[in-house]
Amino acid sequence: MSLHGDYDPQNIFAQIIRGEAPCYKLYEDDDVLAFLDLFPQAHGHTLVIPKRVAARNILEIDAQSLAKLMAVTQQLTRVLVAELQPDGVQVAQFNGAPAGQTVFHLHMHIIPRVAGQDLGIHAANRADPAELAQLQARLVKRLAG
């Protein structure tokens, strides 16, 4: 998929926003939804997406909605770091297939990183559902506390 084109309302993140597909939700407000990545590059890999903007990428979102997305991304990054105590944390965002984008609804990746582990861009394995549910409970509790 190129950088330019039409927004597909059937993309998987649009389905998650509408409640048509499930997710391990960490946070939601009127503008933003955050949930665990199903194919995590590392333990705690989280995605943060705008809910009300049909933006495929960072070129298509208004500055105010982007600011809100980034504020929540920072909040979730702090929660992930506090709870999981990684050695580093990657906050990333890709635009267009040649840049690594595979889902064409704008999203921020938050990826806790542990020293010595590979910096893979795409993971091959689907996460264990029990592990995701346990992690979701930990992080939601930390977010509330």
Ligand code: 5GP
């Ligand atoms: P991109 O490569 O577009 O920047 O990132 C898309 C991300 O969405 C990938 O990390 C991929 O693992 C994740 N992903 C793809 N399908 C699903 C899904 O159905 N649920 C969740 N939670 N994550 C998904």
